Amino acid sequence: MATYVLVAGAWHGSWCWVEVARMLEAAGHRVLTPNLLGTEAEDEPETTEPLHRWAEQIAEIVRQEVDEVVLVGHSRAGLVISEVAERVPEKIDLLVYLAAYLLQDGQTLNDWAQRAHNADAMTNAVAFHSDGTCTIKPEILEKIFCNRTSAHFIDFARARTVPEPIAAFMSPIQISHERFSSVRLGYIECLQDQAIPLDMQKAMQAPFPNVMTEKLDCDHSPFFSMPHELVSALERFRRAE
Template identity: 30%
Template sequence: MSTIILVHGSWHGAWCWSDLARRLAEKGHSVLARDLPGHGEDKTALQLLTLEGYVQSVIATIDSVKGPVILLGHSFGGLVISQAAEYRANRIQALVYLSAYLPRNGESASDLTMQDKDSRVPSHLLFADDYSSFHINPETVEKVFYEDCGPENLMLAKSRLQPEAMGPFREKARLTDANFGSIERIYMTTLYDHAISPELQKKMYTLTPCEQVISLRAAHCTFVFDSEELLSRLVQLFPA
């Protein structure tokens, strides 16, 4: 049985997978969700964060288990799992993109964000004085990530979101057909997404075709507090 490795996106940590990871484990799956450097409980300084550092963290997780793995990346995590696939193509059964960046060779998260005319993210960012990091405005984060999560869950999420380093957003993916291109890709598009718009999602999975495209009736971060639809789809795709 493959191990499912869950890779979170910007401003979040492994905590965002708690509901899904628990439910997958109850279904008999082996699941790992760990903080990327500088996120969640990891205290790596913001100025030390790089895309390569994120990728090496995922590679270390892959190397810590035996057998094939499934990488599921959310949002910016899509860029991370894509680059990790370059280094461990022989270990990865599938790459799953959950409302995630799906880059082509030479593209960065910043490049993709600039193509997304319908994203609410740019208008809700707060930047550090030196522009080395940025944060989602806690007063308006609901409009970007958590529109369908309810007030109590929104308060919990706000208390856990952290600043994000700018550097990794500008770093470009270095991908090849021989490695990244050899792995099955599945895209899960979120129909009510205001962070990475459905239009950009469609553009990405059209330019980099996936074996399956699955539509979820969800906002960008619905799964954090209600993973039922996502769970159902994953169990269908990867029976325990």
């Protein structure tokens, strides 16, 4: 059996993995769903170097595991898991990018987001605040993130989203060919994604010729809209040679 570490994307927390974690645990796996520093409702947001601090946080969790882990990052968490792989490649069996930002060294999330055809829509979906954070507008959540998700889970998500530090979008990742490229990569494309368009998901994979790819006919939130299929895709990656 495997150890899965599941890292949520912007405005989300461990709560988004509830169905996926339950299914993986039922199959006998160990599952960790850490909340990133500053992303719980009662926390002060990590507005200074959040990407660096999150990568250090998750790397330390991975270091404590006896066996190699399958490290999964959704959306913005793609940046986090890339930096974790740079720190502890020997402890990671597989990196899985779930409709996530798979960036090259020195790139930022904003570099890619601003070139997407939905850049204006995404900017309008976010409320920016003077404390260095931003929030996803509740009335936009369904249209952008959950366009194939049941009303129950949309309400569940609306009640739990938290502020995101704007600095996370502007921080360049720091990875090297020697360390990052030694880890197996998998990418799960979400075909009906309105947050990270499919053409951008494909473009981010292009510089990484050895990336394995799975496709789900779902929105940006497959942990809600297609949890069974998501778990199956994760397991196929894990078993691949």
